[in-house]
Amino acid sequence: MTPLSTKLSSRSSHLSSYPADWLVAGVFQDSPVDAELDGMLGGALTKLRESGDLTGKHLELVPMLNVAGIGAKRLLLVGLGNRSNTSRSTLHDAFAAALRSITGKRISRVIVALPERLPLDRLATTLAVGVGTIQGCYGPGIRKSEPSRFAPEEIVFYAAFEDEFLDRIRAEGTALTFAKELVNAPPCDLYPETFAARIAENPNVECEIWDEKRLRDERMGAILGVAEAASRPARLAILRYRNAGNAPTLALVGKGVTFDSGGLSLKTNDQMADMKCDMAGAAAVAAAIHAAADLGLKVNLLGIMPLVENMPGGRALKLGDVLKARNGKTIEVLNTDAEGRLILADALAYAAEQKPGHIVDLATLTGSCMMALGTQIAGVMSNNEEWSNRLIATAKRAGERLWPLPMDADFAENLKSNVADIKNVGANRYGGAILGGKFLEQFVAGIPWAHLDIAGPAWADHDSATKDAGGTGAYVRTLIELAASYSV
Ligand code: BES
Ligand code: MN
Numbered sequence: 508m509t510p511l512s513t514k515l516s517s518r519s520s521h522l523s524s525y526p527a528d529w530l531v532a533g534v535f536q537d538s539p540v541d542a543e544l545d546g547m548l549g550g551a552l553t554k555l556r557e558s559g560d561l562t563g564k565h566l567e568l569v570p571m572l573n574v575a576g577i578g579a580k581r582l583l584l585v586g587l588g589n590r591s592n593t594s595r596s597t598l599h600d601a602f603a604a605a606l607r608s609i610t611g612k613r614i615s616r617v618i619v620a621l622p623e624r625l626p627l628d629r630l631a632t633t634l635a636v637g638v639g640t641i642q643g644c645y646g647p648g649i650r651k652s653e654p655s656r657f658a659p660e661e662i663v664f665y666a667a668f669e670d671e672f673l674d675r676i677r678a679e680g681t682a683l684t685f686a687k688e689l690v691n692a693p694p695c696d697l698y699p700e701t702f703a704a705r706i707a708e709n710p711n712v713e714c715e716i717w718d719e720k721r722l723r724d725e726r727m728g729a730i731l732g733v734a735e736a737a738s739r740p741a742r743l744a745i746l747r748y749r750n751a752g753n754a755p756t757l758a759l760v761g762k763g764v765t766f767d768s769g770g771l772s773l774k775t776n777d778q779m780a781d782m783k784c785d786m787a788g789a790a791a792v793a794a795a796i797h798a799a800a801d802l803g804l805k806v807n808l809l810g811i812m813p814l815v816e817n818m819p820g821g822r823a824l825k826l827g828d829v830l831k832a833r834n835g836k837t838i839e840v841l842n843t844d845a846e847g848r849l850i851l852a853d854a855l856a857y858a859a860e861q862k863p864g865h866i867v868d869l870a871t872l873t874g875s876c877m878m879a880l881g882t883q884i885a886g887v888m889s890n891n892e893e894w895s896n897r898l899i900a901t902a903k904r905a906g907e908r909l910w911p912l913p914m915d916a917d918f919a920e921n922l923k924s925n926v927a928d929i930k931n932v933g934a935n936r937y938g939g940a941i942l943g944g945k946f947l948e949q950f951v952a953g954i955p956w957a958h959l960d961i962a963g964p965a966w967a968d969h970d971s972a973t974k975d976a977g978g979t980g981a982y983v984r985t986l987i988e989l990a991a992s993y994s995v
């Protein structure tokens with residue numbers, strides 16, 4: 508994982524004299540302004556509030572240049588909304604928006620003040636503020652001749668908190684940024700071999716990369732089938748982080764299609780334009796495992812990332828082809844654009860063989876899921892209600908959103924094939940996200956499993972107040988929270 512260029516630290520005194528380019532502080536809508544800061548500024552905050560210029564409405568930004576009374580040259584006040592409605596996501600988004608707005612110019616030091624009275628528990632508050640801050644500092648424009656965003660050299664969190672919180676902010680912020688970077692990398696640079704190489708460097712994580720020969724020897728017929736026409740060969744990356752003795756392992760599986768053209772079931776230009784994002788599941792899995800290792804979490808993690816390019820060509824998968832997956836099941840391919848479930852079939856079957864306690868897969872699997880839930884919420888499909896509820900609760904704690912989709916048995920009727928055990932698409936588009944889930948369920952051998960269809964949240968197609976266009980790092984925070992809650 509590329510370390511952040513920004514140095515992070517915390518301190519708890521001398522706000523009035525400590526020099527910085529900016530001080531960023533939050534303001535709640537339903538509570539008085541921060542008394543300490545207001546005092547240093549000679550009541551300036553109270554005056555702004557009285558004149559109606561500082562409401563504290565969520566994401567409101569009030570910059571004050573040339574302020575006197577504090578060490579920082581400038582002050583940015585960011586609206587946090589109502590304290591009573593605070594969640595990890597409202598805080599995260601507010602600080603992301605604040606930092607986005609000031610990192611268009613080169614700056615060396617930013618002080619970020621945590622709210623005076625913590626609105627959430629200490630860890631949740633510091634993580635929301637800290638990781639949101641980092642999210643706002645790193646953007647996709649690194650290939651521009653003139654960069655559009657400059658990460659500060661140093662961020663100082665103003666509040667007394669434990670070093671371990673700072674470590675968690677750093678690990679989580681690094682993982683989020685790393686996942687975004689992988690998704691934003693152009694497919695000419697990031698393809699199966701280079702993706703595998705980029706996630707391999709961590710002394711605390713064991714990494715195994717299977718090439719085509721190994722994939723053939725290991726009977727990974729579905730991965731090889733999808734990769735058949737690509738000039739870039741397939742890989743399977745396996746990450747192992749073991750730090751919990753004989754405790755059950757949590758298996759994380761991520762879809763790693765480094766570019767999805769659709770194959771012979773070719774996408775249109777518009778549908779294809781953002782398809783470098785189709786490895787966001789694998790990126791989230793790799794980033795979260797590295798973060799767990801950097802934090803030394805007492806947990807056993809297994810990460811499996813099937814990596815392919817889905818391309819048309821003379822050797823491409825044809826409609827009607829039958830593939831044999833790792834678990835022996837045969838799959839009739841009737842749409843080569845439903846490639847994610849094919850590569851995940853092999854990966855899930857392999858994961859299940861390792862007898863983990865639970866499995867989660869993350870995949871930009873279907874446009875249907877975006878039709879159902881929009882761009883901000885991933886669908887959860889599972890064979891185990893308890894596990895699915897646990898994931899939903901974990902995401903909520905991490906400030907991210909999941910919503911369950913039904914998995915009733917009759918959906919699977921649509922996947923019956925005349926020639927093979929299963930076909931990779933139904934006869935029509937109805938319930939498309941669920942059919943993806945029902946397909947994957949065939950490969951987990953009954954182990955408690957949940958599939959997160961992250962097609963919507965993984966990618967932002969335009970800039971917004973809180974996020975740059977491009978990879979979002981969605982569900983990295985949820986996976987780290989899950990690993991932490993899975994630890995012994
Ligand atoms: N990678 C796409 C899904 C996708 C669509 C991700 C939009 C992000 C944004 C996936 O491989 C795909 O093409 N799915 C098909 C499935 C269909 C053929 C059953 C789809 O959604 O149309
Ligand atoms: Mn596809």
Ligand code: ZN
Nearest residue numbers: 764767785847
């Ligand atoms: Zn795809």
